[in-house]
Amino acid sequence: MAESAHPELNAWVKANVEHCAPDRVHWCDGSAAEFDALTALMVNAGMAVRLSETKRPGSFLFRSSPGDVARVENRTYICSEHVGDAGPTNNWADPGEMRATLKGLFKDCMRGRTMYVVPYSMGPVGSPIAGIGVELTDSPYVVCNMHLMTRVGAPVLKVLGHDGTFVRGLHSVGQPLKGPLQPDSPWPCDAENKYICHFPDSREIASYGSGYGGNALLGKKCHALRIASVQARDEGWLAEHMLILKVTCPRGSSKYFAAAFPSACGKTNLALMNPTLPGWKIETVGDDIAWMKFGSDGRLYAINPEAGFFGVAPGTSVDSNPNAMKTIERNTLFTNCALTPGGDVWWEGMSKEPPPALTDWLRRPWAPGCGRTAAHPNARFTVAAKQNPICAGEWEQPEGVPISAILFGGRRASMVPLVNEALTWQHGTFLGSIMASERTAAATGTVGEVRFDPMAMLPFCGYHMGDYFAHWLKVGATADAEKLPRIYFVNWFRRDGQGRFLWPGYGENSRVLKWIFERVDGKAQAAPSPIGNLPAPGALDTASMKLSAEQLNEVTRCNIGNWHREIPTIEQHYGRFGQRLPAALAQELKDLKQRLDGER
Ligand code: TSX
Numbered sequence: 001m002a003e004s005a006h007p008e009l010n011a012w013v014k015a016n017v018e019h020c021a022p023d024r025v026h027w028c029d030g031s032a033a034e035f036d037a038l039t040a041l042m043v044n045a046g047m048a049v050r051l052s053e054t055k056r057p058g059s060f061l062f063r064s065s066p067g068d069v070a071r072v073e074n075r076t077y078i079c080s081e082h083v084g085d086a087g088p089t090n091n092w093a094d095p096g097e098m099r100a101t102l103k104g105l106f107k108d109c110m111r112g113r114t115m116y117v118v119p120y121s122m123g124p125v126g127s128p129i130a131g132i133g134v135e136l137t138d139s140p141y142v143v144c145n146m147h148l149m150t151r152v153g154a155p156v157l158k159v160l161g162h163d164g165t166f167v168r169g170l171h172s173v174g175q176p177l178k179g180p181l182q183p184d185s186p187w188p189c190d191a192e193n194k195y196i197c198h199f200p201d202s203r204e205i206a207s208y209g210s211g212y213g214g215n216a217l218l219g220k221k222c223h224a225l226r227i228a229s230v231q232a233r234d235e236g237w238l239a240e241h242m243l244i245l246k247v248t249c250p251r252g253s254s255k256y257f258a259a260a261f262p263s264a265c266g267k268t269n270l271a272l273m274n275p276t277l278p279g280w281k282i283e284t285v286g287d288d289i290a291w292m293k294f295g296s297d298g299r300l301y302a303i304n305p306e307a308g309f310f311g312v313a314p315g316t317s318v319d320s321n322p323n324a325m326k327t328i329e330r331n332t333l334f335t336n337c338a339l340t341p342g343g344d345v346w347w348e349g350m351s352k353e354p355p356p357a358l359t360d361w362l363r364r365p366w367a368p369g370c371g372r373t374a375a376h377p378n379a380r381f382t383v384a385a386k387q388n389p390i391c392a393g394e395w396e397q398p399e400g401v402p403i404s405a406i407l408f409g410g411r412r413a414s415m416v417p418l419v420n421e422a423l424t425w426q427h428g429t430f431l432g433s434i435m436a437s438e439r440t441a442a443a444t445g446t447v448g449e450v451r452f453d454p455m456a457m458l459p460f461c462g463y464h465m466g467d468y469f470a471h472w473l474k475v476g477a478t479a480d481a482e483k484l485p486r487i488y489f490v491n492w493f494r495r496d497g498q499g500r501f502l503w504p505g506y507g508e509n510s511r512v513l514k515w516i517f518e519r520v521d522g523k524a525q526a527a528p529s530p531i532g533n534l535p536a537p538g539a540l541d542t543a544s545m546k547l548s549a550e551q552l553n554e555v556t557r558c559n560i561g562n563w564h565r566e567i568p569t570i571e572q573h574y575g576r577f578g579q580r581l582p583a584a585l586a587q588e589l590k591d592l593k594q595r596l597d598g599e600r
Pocket residue numbers: 264265266267269270271273315492493501503504505506507509
C-alpha cells in the first residue's frame with residue numbers, strides 16, 4: 001500500500017515525512033503478516049521477547065525504559081484557542097507557541113527509523129457512532145498495540161474515501177538514530193522531554209518523547225476521550241471513561257449498563273465479572289471507554305470505540321478476574337511484567353507464592369523477598385477484546401447497545417452507601433460531578449485523602465470541566481426524560497469500625513446490578529434518603545450471603561453526619577470551576593444541604 005485516495009491525508013503524511021525525515025514510510029494494512037513482521041523485527045532488535053509457545057502462545061514481553069512507565073499528566077497539554085477553554089483541571093498551552101515548540105522537537109526526529117502510517121477506526125468500521133484517526137508513529141511497538149486496540153488498515157481508508165474527516169495524530173519516541181550502524185535501545189524514548197499535546201479546535205494530537213500506553217497509543221485517551229469529548233460537546237453526544245456491561249436476568253431479558261470509576265476501583269474486574277447470583281449472566285461490551293449517541297428512537301446507544309484491552313496486570317489473577325486470565329492466555333503483548341525462566345510472565349498478585357526466580361521488569365535477576373516488585377505496578381497487557389470468553393455477541397454492532405443505567409463509583413471507606421439511585425438526570429449529573437476516591441497505599445500523598453474525579457474524566461476531558469457538566473445537563477434537558485438511562489452511585493469499598501470491608505465485592509456485585517436492573521423495570525423497591533433512593537429493606541437480594549442484618553444496614557445506609565461534614569469539601573471542589581459551574585449543580589448542592597438539615 002503506497003498512498004490513500006485522500007489527497008489531504010496524503011499531503012499531511014508527505015509534509016510530516018519531510019519534516020520528521022524518517023528513512024522509510026510504511027502504510028499499515030492491519031494484517032496478521034504485518035503484525036508478525038513487526039514483532040519479528042522487535043525480537044531481532046532486542047526490544048521484545050517471544051514468550052514460550054506452550055505457556056503463552058503468540059505472545060511477547062516488552063520492558064520499557066525506567067523513565068517511561070506511565071501516562072504523564074504534568075506533560076499533557078490542551079492547546080485550545082483561549083486559555084479559559086482548558087479549565088482548571090488541564091494544562092493549557094498557547095496553540096501557536098506549542099506548535100513552534102513541537103516543530104523544533106519533531107524536526108528530523110525519525111532519522112534512521114520507519115514512519116508507520118496507521119489508519120484506524122475507533123468503533124466498528126463504518127458505524128455511525130465510530131470515528132476515524134490516522135496516527136503517524138516511528139514505534140513498531142505502537143503499531144502492534146494499535147492492531148489490537150483499534151481496527152487498522154484498508155477498510156478504514158475505504159470508509160475515509162477521498163474527503164472524509166479524521167483525527168490527525170503525530171507520534172515520535174524522540175530518539176533518532178544517527179545511522180544504520182548505531183544500535184538502537186531496547187526502548188527508545190526522550191524521557192526528559194515529553195509532550196502530549198491536544199489541539200481540540202483542529203482535532204489534532206502531537207505526542208513526543210514517550211512510547212508508553214496512553215501517551216503513545218493515540219486512539220485511546222488522546223483521541224477517544226480528550227478530542228472526542230470536544231467533538232461530543234459540539235455535536236450533542238457523550239464520550240465517556242466508562243465500561244459497558246450486558247446484564248441478563250434468569251428469565252432471559254437483557255439490559256446494558258455503562259459505568260465510570262476512578263483508578264484502583266476494579267473497573268476491568270467489573271467489566272469481565274462472573275456473577276454469583278444463580279441464573280444471572282454478565283457479558284462485556286467494553287472495559288474503558290463508551291461513545292454514546294441518541295438513536296432515532298430517542299434512546300442513548302453506546303459503542304466501545306476500542307477493539308482490545310490495555311489492562312493493568314498486577315492484581316489480575318484467577319481469583320480477582322478469571323475471564324481476564326483466560327483472555328490473556330495467548331496472542332497478548334505484555335509490557336513491564338516479570339519474565340519466568342520458562343518463558344512466561346508473572347506479576348504481583350498473579351499467584352499467592354511468587355516463582356522462586358524471575359527476571360524483573362528492569363531485566364535484573366529477582367528473588368522473593370529481595371525488597372523490590374518483580375513487575376512494575378503499572379505493567380500492562382494488550383489483548384484483542386474478542387478473546388474474552390464473556391465478550392457479548394453484539395459488542396461490534398454498528399448501532400451500539402441501548403443504555404438503561406449509568407453507574408458512577410468511587411472508593412470510599414464511609415459516607416457513600418453500596419448503591420444510591422439518582423432522583424433525576426440532573427441529580428445524577430450532580431452525583432457524577434462530586435465523584436471521589438480515597439487514596440490507597442500510593443507512592444505519594446496521604447493515604448485516605450479524598451480526591452475528586454468527576455465522572456472519572458479529570459485527566460481526560462479535553463475542555464473546561466464546568467462546560468463539561470453543562471454539556472451533561474444539556475444532554476439530559478434536550479432528551480426524552482423517560483428514555484434516558486437512570487443514574488446510580490455505587491461503592492464497593494465501605495468499611496466497618498474496625499476497618500474491614502463490609503461488602504465482599506467482585507461477583508457479589510451482581511446483587512447490586514440486579515437491584516438496578518429491577519429498578520429500571522419498575523419492580524424493585526427503594527426508600528428515599530437525603531442523597532437519593534436506597535434499596536428498601538429486603539429489596540437487595542442477599543440470599544445465601546454471610547452478611548448480618550447489621551452489616552447490611554451499615555453498608556447500605558446514608559450516614560447523615562458524614563455527609564454534613566463532606567459539604568465544605570464539595571463546596572471547595574466546586575469552587576475550582578468558578579463562573580463556569582452550572583447554576584443547576586450549585587442548586588443541587590443547596591438542595592442536598594437542605595435535605596440533610598431536615599434529617600438532623
Ligand atoms: O475489583 C474489585 N471489585 C470489583 C469487582 C467486580 N476489587 C479490587 C480493587 C482493586 C483494583 C475489590 N476489592 C472489590 C470489588 O468489588 N471489593 C474489594 C474490597 C474487598 C477486598 C477483599 C475482600 C473483600 C472486599 N475479601 C474478602 O471478603 C474475603
